[in-house]
Amino acid sequence: MENILEIKNLSLSFYTPSGEIEALRNINLQLGKGEILGIVGESGCGKTVLSKTVLRLLPKNAKIKNGEILLNGKDIVPYSESKMRGLRGSVMSMVFQDPMTTLNPTIPIGKQITESILKHSNIKYNEAKKQAIEMLDMVGIDSPEKRFAMQPHFFSGGMRQRCVLAIALASKPEILFADEPTTALDVTVQAKILDILLKIRDETRISIVFITHDFGVVARIADRIAVMYAGKIVEVGKTEEIFYDPRHPYTWGLLSSLPYFAKKGEPLKCIPGMPPVMMNLPKGDVFATRNKYALDIDYEKEPPIFDITDTHKAATWLLDKRAPKIKPPKFFGGECHE
Amino acid sequence: MNDILSVHNLVQHFKINSGLTINAVNGISFDVKKGEIFGLVGESGCGKSTVAKSIMGLYSLTSGEIYFKGNMISDRKIYRKNKDDIHKNMQIIFQDSSSALNPRMTIEKIIREPLKANNMYDKTKSEKQIDELLRQVGLDVSFRQKYPGEISGGQRQRVAIARSIALSPELIIADEPIASLDISIQAQIINLFQKLQREYGFSFIFIAHDLSIVRFLCNRVAVMVKGRIVETAPTEVLFENPLHPYTKSLLSAIPVPDPKIRNSKFIDYNEKELNDNGILKEVCPQHFVYM
Ligand SMILES: Nc1ncnc2c1ncn2[C@@H]1O[C@H](COP(=O)(O)OP(=O)(O)OP(=O)(O)O)[C@@H](O)[C@H]1O
Ligand SMILES: Nc1ncnc2c1ncn2[C@@H]1O[C@H](COP(=O)(O)OP(=O)(O)OP(=O)(O)O)[C@@H](O)[C@H]1O
Ligand SMILES: [Mg+2]
Ligand SMILES: [Mg+2]
Secondary structure, three states: OOEEEEEEEEEEEEEEOOEEEEEEEEEEEEEEOOOEEEEEOOOOOOHHHHHHHHHOOOOOOEEEEEEEEEEOOEEOOOOOHHHHHHHEOOOEEEEOOOHHHOOOOOOOHHHHHHHHHHHOOOOOHHHHHHHHHHHHHHOOOOOHHHHHOOOHHHOOHHHHHHHHHHHHHHOOOOEEEEEOOOOOOOHHHHHHHHHHHHHHHHHHOOEEEEEOOOHHHHHHHOOEEEEEEOOEEEEEEEHHHHHHOOOOHHHHHHHHOOHHHOOOOOOOOOOOOOOOOOOOOOOOOOOHHHOOOOOHHHHOOOOOOEEOOOOOEEOOHHHOOOOOOOOOOEOOOOOOEO | OOEEEEEEEEEEEEEEEOOEEEEEEEEEEEEEEOOOEEEEEEOOOOOHHHHHHHHOOOOOOOEEEEEEOOEEOOOHHHHHHOHHHHHHHEEEEOOOHHHHOOOOOOHHHHHHHHHHHOOOOOHHHHHHHHHHHHHHOOOOHHHOOOOHHHOOHHHHHHHHHHHHHOOOOOEEEEEOOOOOOOHHHHHHHHHHHHHHHHHHOOEEEEEOOOHHHHHHHOOEEEEEEOOEEEEEEEHHHHHHOOOOHHHHHHHHOOOOOOHHHOOOOOOOOOHHHOOOOOOEEEEEOOEEEEO
16 A cells, blocks of 8 residues: 555654653654554543644644654655645645634634635635535534534534534545544444545545544544554554554553443453653653553663564564563453453 | 432523524433432434533523522522532533633642632642642643643543532533543543542533443433433443434444444434424333333
8 A cells, every 4th residue: 555644753842841741752654545544542642743743733842853754755844834834724634632723613614614615626605615515414414504604602512523524524635634533422423424434535545544542433443553652652553453462561451441341330440550741751661660561671671663463563572572471461252351 | 309400391492593593402301319420312412511501500591490409590599599509519521621721720720710719728738639639530740830732632621620520519510521531541530430429429410422431330321312301211221221213223333342343233313203292201110211
């Protein structure tokens, strides 16, 4: 598969009065044309920052320290702001986690979608308006003609989220960054939206970076999954590889906290401790303090990324051939036990 | 008196202009018992947040009554008389509360503010409590000095949760409080809610679309479609024996974290099938279905 996006050795930090926050640490990631890549990981691990870095939507105190972002083979890191503006919307667009950051509260929803269409094509206003109404209908907003002229605060949370998706798709981008695009939707509407995205992908070969914490959703939509922890990608593989043969203890922890595997009456399992604030990081593997499988070397040296298959990689010392053999928890074909 | 909250025939119609009225809530009734976690689920746009905001007194009702600890707080006069009690004992966590945090306040100030406003602030005690609250929602003390713009979406939502439990309210209305959180933190917050319920007798209205969490957490559940409750029952009864076609559709759509079950059967439901003048009938004890 040809890669539309390739991120190489990307590191980015925020410089704040209290110090440097290492939000992205040596990220390597590819996105194929027509591929849906899921990104999962705990709150604060850098999922949103990663997408915003590619689109260059970060505040001034954020600096790329190292690395390349190849879009169709061309490094866009050195691009000027005006060149980036040309890419945003037309080539890459983003659905933000919080719909109200995209929506202008004073402008009717329909007009905001129409404008997004007009900005990226040479059609007449009335034609764009017609398309905008079709898009509202497509994302499941009923009476779209009536809703067209209404401002965002007349819409429910889930409706706003679907409107934002409609705006992002209206410009027909080649890459869509969708940051938790279905969190505010009930499961029936969510199922429909996921089907729509899959259909659009099959028809247009759009590539999608799908950020979510819902393993049910990634299982349904993603071709591949990247697991992030503290600004790093700790495991990446095909969806089946991540679910049926996870190798990183952090991925094990995430899977075990799923309510799907929980027993009623018992507390849900959580990964002990908290993700680190990404400042003055300790040496070694930053996950070590929360990892019950941690080895001595984890406190000394950061693990490299090990290849498991051509498509499956994980950054844990457990994969080193000198590491003791442990019995990994099983999640499927039986219940989750440790 | 066993109910902390009673909602009677709540109707909420929004008049947009002379040609358009949105009938957000069309006559719903339910009670929340003391110490109970009551789940409210349903289609996007079916009126869940409107119910929550109506209870909080943010809209005047088109019609209907709301009782909090026996006082009819939908009446403005009675609301005003009980204002202090309501402010302290009924808290809401909004669906998008993270965007409602004051961007010019530090996190510690955001959590401290309601304590001060309700005269519950005591410097040594409250400052320790703030550390503890942050820890309970999975944030450490280094977050105290940060501003909302400097933290991630899920971290902001947790600040909102910490703020709303700071006053130890008797009733928390949680409108999709954890949708934006990853599963490990979700688990932590769910365990926290369960602890608040079991150890301190908090009551909750828990609005959510993640049905596996609803099943895990709630004692009773009501399912809404187009501003109406179409089915309500104790949680296990509802999940084991759903009777209304929309409930069946909803349960069939739960995404399963297993890629093999990707294309499992999804039962569609057309909300136009819902008739406008049905009633809730008790089909077995405590199990009501709209028909
Ligand atoms: N403007 C900023 N200044 C300083 N630090 C920031 C800024 N924006 C984000 N960060 C930090 O960068 C880290 C990554 O944030 P990011 O928003 O990418 O998290 P996330 O993985 O999207 O989390 P969530 O699931 O909660 O949305 C966080 O620790 C956050 O505190
Ligand atoms: N302030 C308002 N003015 C006018 N209409 C409104 C207002 N708030 C909500 N509505 C409308 O009322 C209906 C119910 O909205 P509500 O926000 O209660 O839905 P919800 O069940 O919370 O949905 P979601 O799951 O998407 O958050 C929607 O049709 C919405 O457009
Ligand atoms: Mg985020
Ligand atoms: Mg809502």
